[in-house]
Every structure is written in C-alpha cells, then in structure tokens.
Amino acid sequence: MFGMKAVVLPRYGGIQDLESTDVPEPPHGPNEVLIALKATSVNPVDWKVGAGYLDSFLPGEFPLIPGWDAAGTIVETGSAVTGCRVGDDVLGYVRRPVVKWGTYAEYTVAEPGMIAPKPDVVDWETAAALPLVGLTALQSLDAVRVKQGDTVLVHAAAGGVGSVAVQIAKARGARVIGTASTSNHDYLLSLGVEPVEYGNGLLERLRGLAPDGIDSALDAVGRGEVDLSIEAGADPGRVVSIADPAVREKGGKYVFVEPNADDLRTLTDLIEAKRLTVPVTATFPLDRAAEAWEASQTGRTRGKIVLTIA
Ligand SMILES: NC(=O)c1ccc[n+]([C@@H]2O[C@H](COP(=O)([O-])OP(=O)(O)OC[C@H]3O[C@@H](n4cnc5c(N)ncnc54)[C@H](OP(=O)(O)O)[C@@H]3O)[C@@H](O)[C@H]2O)c1
Numbered sequence: 001m002f003g004m005k006a007v008v009l010p011r012y013g014g015i016q017d018l019e020s021t022d023v024p025e026p027p028h029g030p031n032e033v034l035i036a037l038k039a040t041s042v043n044p045v046d047w048k049v050g051a052g053y054l055d056s057f058l059p060g061e062f063p064l065i066p067g068w069d070a071a072g073t074i075v076e077t078g079s080a081v082t083g084c085r086v087g088d089d090v091l092g093y094v095r096r097p098v099v100k101w102g103t104y105a106e107y108t109v110a111e112p113g114m115i116a117p118k119p120d121v122v123d124w125e126t127a128a129a130l131p132l133v134g135l136t137a138l139q140s141l142d143a144v145r146v147k148q149g150d151t152v153l154v155h156a157a158a159g160g161v162g163s164v165a166v167q168i169a170k171a172r173g174a175r176v177i178g179t180a181s182t183s184n185h186d187y188l189l190s191l192g193v194e195p196v197e198y199g200n201g202l203l204e205r206l207r208g209l210a211p212d213g214i215d216s217a218l219d220a221v222g223r224g225e226v227d228l229s230i231e232a233g234a235d236p237g238r239v240v241s242i243a244d245p246a247v248r249e250k251g252g253k254y255v256f257v258e259p260n261a262d263d264l265r266t267l268t269d270l271i272e273a274k275r276l277t278v279p280v281t282a283t284f285p286l287d288r289a290a291e292a293w294e295a296s297q298t299g300r301t302r303g304k305i306v307l308t309i310a
Pocket of ligand 1: 133159180181198301
C-alpha cells in the first residue's frame, strides 16, 4: 500500500468542498490495471456527480475522487489481465458503477475494456481530453447513423463534445452546421463547420442555411434543441440528445456514454490520420481543480479544460 495525492469531495457538494489531500492507493482486482496518471480532463458531469445528481444510478462513496478521463502509464496489471502490460501508455474513460476512485488523482484503476493505447502523436493533455467527449460524440453520431451527404446540425458545437462531433461528422463526409455564440464562429470555421448563432431566430437562420432542411441533429444543450431540430427538418429518429432524456418521447435517441475500447481505437485512429484534433484551451495543475470547475461552470468552454498531474 502507498498513498497518493488526490482531489476529493468529503460529501456531495460543489467547488467550495473540493479538497486536495493524501489518500490510499485505489484497490484493484485481478481484472484491472493500475494507471499512474499524467493528466485528466474536466467534464460537466464531474461537478454534476459531485453535486449528487447521478446518485440514483451511479452512487458515490466518500471521500469521492471525481473524474472519468484518464491518460497515463500502466504500473500494475491484475493476474487475469491480458492485452495490456506494465509500461503501456494509455488513455481511457474509466467510469465504474460506484463513483469513488476517479481520475483527479495520481493513480486510478481501469478494466482493459475501458482503455486504449495513447497515440504517440498526442501529448498527455490531449490524450486526457479525448476519451469522454470523443466516445460521446462517436456513440451519438452512430446512434443516428450520420453518413456521407447528410446535413448535420450540432448544438453547442464549440464545447467539448461538439468540437469532436463536428470533426467526426466531417470525416464521414457530412455537411456540418454548428451552433455557437459569435465569439466561437471563427473557431468553428477553422474546423470546417458552418457556424450559426443560437438564440432568438435560430430556426429562421437555419432555414436560410439549409432551405431543404437538415437530416440529423446532435443536441448537447437540452433546452428545446430537440424540438427545434425536428422543426428544422430532421427526421425525429435521427435526432440524438445527450442532455435531454425526453428526446425519446419524440422518437429520438438519448445517449449516455459507455466505456468502449474499440470506440476509443476508432477515435485514436482518426487522430493518427490527422482527421481529428482535441483543442485544449485551458490547463490547470491538479491542486487547482476548483478553478477548473469554475471555468467549466461558466458554460463557455471552447474545446476542453485539462488537469495536469505531476
Ligand atoms: N449523456 C452523456 O453521455 C453526456 C456526455 C458528455 C456530456 N454530456 C452533457 O452534454 C453537455 C455538453 O457537454 P460538453 O462537455 O460539450 O460541455 P462544455 O464543453 O462545457 O460546453 C460548452 C459550450 O457550450 C456552448 N453553449 C452554451 N450554451 C449554448 C446554447 N444555448 N447553444 C449552443 N451552444 C451553447 C458554449 O458555446 P458559446 O461559448 O459559444 O456559448 C461552449 O462552447 C453537458 O450538459 C454535459 O453534461 C452528456
């Protein structure tokens, strides 16, 4: 047993409750690997979990270490693990059924099915930024079968999920329209996306851009974007939301991202083929996680916020 530095919540709470402290190493079983982390990333779900909003299906235990994105090096493998070795550099989305041993720490634990090799072409920060948003984007676009020739609308295109989703849709040969405030329009143009401002008049602006209607939409906002997408012409069965479970009542798909090593490899293949980048726009050392949560809670993140781990 050894100790490690971690950021913990002693109870459900918010930014003011985060503590930088020493905790024991995470317990790991025969089917798991222990990863020495170099970086993790901040996702809005981290502070939603921290507030207790997901307790009914992903209960927390305290002290709770938040975080599900991992980038680091395997330092131990369980006796039943195959396919991974000590010394492998990996990235992963390491969500487990009980939220306790997360990734805001020097070490975390993962099953091999949650991780994939880190491509040499990306740094640790980028590797940590990819897994959760990348898997969400990929699994959402798959749920509504986005393909070549589609006109796809991505709501919150400049955020973590949106930034990856637009690039995957482009890589598939779709035409991509993305909503963002005007401050992010140049950024979206740089990703090959046609930007459109959200808010009053969005439907009319969309009709101007796509007079024949859109084919498909990804809602990462959850404030009426599902209805608007259907009004803009999308087949309800090809509207996916990651922020509004009521999409199902309208015939659309709700996605809650799942760990999946094959999907991670699809994403890292796109990175290696230079068809996907994960823009990291802010980096904080782990012990400044509170500032990173403050930045995330503004709702204005472009790309990703990363925490580095010494
Ligand atoms: N179900 C799942 O599995 C799953 C997985 C991942 C994320 N999520 C959820 O999906 C949401 C997005 O996640 P994320 O990681 O992409 O968040 P994020 O990175 O924090 O998103 C920030 C972005 O949202 C944009 N934005 C804010 N309000 C908007 C609006 N009304 N219309 C369009 N864009 C708007 C901002 O653009 P501007 O600055 O230009 O306004 C900013 O670029 C969160 O609620 C998250 O919890 C769900």
